[in-house]
Amino acid sequence: xxxxxxxxxxxxxxxxxxxxxxxxxxxxxxxxxxxxxxxxxxxxxxxxxxxxxxxxxxxxxxxxxxxxxxxxxxxxxxxxxxxxxxxxxxxxxxxxxxxxxxxxxxxxxxxxxxxxxxxxxxxxxxxxxxxxxxxxxxxxxxxxxxxxxxxxxxxxxxxxxxxxxx
Numbered sequence: 001x002x003x004x005x006x007x008x009x010x011x012x013x014x015x016x017x018x019x020x021x022x023x024x025x026x027x028x029x030x031x032x033x034x035x036x037x038x039x040x041x042x043x044x045x046x047x048x049x050x051x052x053x054x055x056x057x058x059x060x061x062x063x064x065x066x067x068x069x070x071x072x073x074x075x076x077x078x079x080x081x082x083x084x085x086x087x088x089x090x091x092x093x094x095x096x097x098x099x100x101x102x103x104x105x106x107x108x109x110x111x112x113x114x115x116x117x118x119x120x121x122x123x124x125x126x127x128x129x130x131x132x133x134x135x136x137x138x139x140x141x142x143x144x145x146x147x148x149x150x151x152x153x154x155x156x157x158x159x160x161x162x163x164x165x166x
Contacts, residue, residue: 001035005069007097010036010044014071017048024048032073034095045099052077068102069095072128074114079104086110090130092118 001013014034020026021033027050036044054076071093078084079091082104089108092115095101107113118128 007069010038010097012036012069014073016073021046021048024050026050027052027054027077029076030054032071032075034069034071034099036069036097036099047095047099047101049079049093049101049104051075051079067097068120069097070118070120070126071095072115072118072130075106079106082106086113088112088114090115090128092126092128094126 001015003014005012012034014032016030016032017026018030021035024031024033024046026048031051031054032049033046034049035046038044049071073091074088075084075091076088079093080101082089082091084106085108087110089106090113091104091106093101093104113130116129118126120126
């Protein structure tokens with residue numbers, strides 16, 4: 001596992017595997033996963049996030065008041081109907097506490113990108129840190145803020161030329 005989060009009734013881990021987790025369908029490469037355990041350590045559910053390329057969940061955040069688990073990571077191919085922007089893309093995904101994938105957003109540049117961490121606030125806003133590979137002229141800077149409402153990103157403010165509306 002790459003990261004862990006705790007809810008009032010479970011422990012949730014996220015990571016990646018090159019194999020097949022019980023009851024899951026792999027893509028044949030590296031797949032991200034989210035797995036929940038009850039407080040006693042018994043497995044509640046597992047979701048393997050398989051795309052057409054490699055994907056791995058690098059971090060996890062839990063927004064308990066809306067019963068959503070957010071994961072973030074990178075993928076080298078399309079995930080859940082999203083288009084691939086380039087070499088590797090960042091993604092942020094929402095899963096309910098029963099393990100059902102609610103949504104996945106994938107974004108990036110034509111180079112190497114990944115989401116490194118994800119947290120949620122009490123208002124349901126999803127905040128994530130990301131690594132985007134771009135060429136930035138000397139004296140320029142990059143700044144981005146994303147907010148979530150009703151399971152879709154509603155605003156994306158960016159001072160760089162490569163921003164996309166999620």
